[in-house]
Amino acid sequence: MFGPNWYATVMGTGIVATAAATLPVRIAGLHSLATVVWALSAALLVAVLAVTLRNGTSHSGDPVLVQFWGAPPMALLTVGAGTLLLGRDWIGLPAAVTVDLALWGTGTVLGLIVAVAVPYRMMTGQPAGPGAAFGGWLMPVVPPMVSASTGALLVPHVDFPRELLLGCYALAGISLFAAIMVITQIWARLVRHPDGAARMVPTLWIVLGPLGQSVTAFHLLARAAPGVLPEPYATGAGVIALLYGVPTLGFALFWTALAGAITVRTARAGLPFSLTWWSFTFPLGTVVTATSALAVRSGSPALTALAIVMYAVLVIAWLTVTARTARGVRTGDLWRSSPSPLPVRAGRP
Template identity: 25%
Template sequence: MAESQPSRLQHFPVSWFAMVMGLSGLTIALHRAETVFNLAIQPSLAALVFAITVFLALAGLYLLKAVRYPQQVKGEFNHPVKLNFAPTMSIGLILISIALLPHSKSLSLAVWTLGVALHLVFTLYVLATWIHHTHFEINHMNPAWFIPIVGNILVPIAGVQHGFTELSWFFFSIGLVFWLVLLAIIFNRMFFHNPLPGKLLPTLFILIAPPAVGFLSWMQLTGELDAFGRILYYSALFLTLMLFTQAPRFLKLPFALSWWAYSFPMAAITIATLGMYQLLGSPFFKWLGAALLVVLVVLIIGLLVRTAVAISRREICVEE
């Protein structure tokens, strides 16, 4: 692809890394299900290998793009929408480190350290860009803006198990505070300004991720299901229900890479729901988690197939 179609490499978007988030989330959800349902088979291991392979392939292609087309990469890092997908690279690493925990704690630590350090750099860069910008407008705002800053809320899930409790609190605090700030701005944008363009409508599912992931991190940090943990989980569950009721609207959208925005939030609420079962032992959460897992698996398979079709038809990696 890089050699025979250099123009396609030139337009290779950083948003590809959202695919790694979805695949890593699926891996973690499958492993949680294996524990909850005492499964004899381990599909999570195959999913982990696939997620790592995809990440390495995408990282190689994007690095090649940075070498050959540095101006295009610079343009993405200054774009009001595309900029927010750049940290999917570091978040992908953090998620892979979580998925690696059951298999190799030392390898998980190495990947976690790299992902966390890179994400801190992204966080500081994005905040500086937001503060000193000269061209951002309220209509540029969409739920993808959660990704750079609120991604910090993921850090404690593996961080606590690696012994970095205070560092985990540091990142959790960043993610939680900016989640609330950005949530207010995003709802203001959606309620009182023009609707999101169709290509960005799938990013509405990103609304589910911060409270769902926040619940998982809160459980790692506190070790108990308290009132705040319940607020995080049930707000994520309500947002999932709200978006499910709008399924006909989403199904009418033409395919774009932004469809991968459906994947990780669905994985997050699935993992959180199975976690609620482990904490409370209620059959409701067990079977709700199972149902969400089925939806997640079907969704990921559908996204993989549709992405492969789009690649074969040259519908992506083209100039917008």
């Protein structure tokens, strides 16, 4: 069956390309390979949009799957950013800016709608159970942060740079504060109700999304601020980017270790493949872009090395999940299975 979680394939593929473009070092041939991966993500976006238009359904009655309506706007934003960073080599800068503006505008509007509509449905509908919180709850509130970081790339190319820059800061605030509230609920659920559906465990990695994306956003916004914001605000933006970014990256690395340990524990008991495995890609990719951003801003060799290592891990994760997805499509397993994760319990070791 088809649901909005299929857009995670676009996000996970697109972040491999954009993360390569933001690495703090030049690696021979990587830029060309990243451009090919961007083209693949764009083709995937077209394909998934076509299936959506043909078989579109809201899945509003599914309390799990409805969360993943945050994926379509993020897919649009990711492909748009890749167009500006990489696609410009093929189609030229003016065309890349036009495409990115269209995708950014559409993704931002859709992301804001989802960021309000899904939480509203949760607040006014059937009450969630005490152990219902999971990483997917972050999906509806992360798109505004993706809009903030990708919008920062467009600031030098528009006629209204100050308005766009301030708007992106506001978008970052929407996502940041909402994500903090959701992450605390996920932590509480893990402590009070450690057992859960095995197929939901990969969604723990989604917590990395708002963390890494926020660091990336504040870095890119600070980079765009000089000449757009008056002093001392332009300089202050750079200070905030570093002083916010380093502690947040520290927590992201801490969560990576925690989520990794829970994933390994669950895998020992059985971790069946599903589209939730794409949670291993895009969120990790945002941590790569965040680490790269801080490496550039601070000049730290340690952060540079960490960004390279984490990018290698991202590529391995993407190749693994892509291969499993292709096999699931070829055999028909992903089409026959329910789009919502099945309630398979993860046993205690």
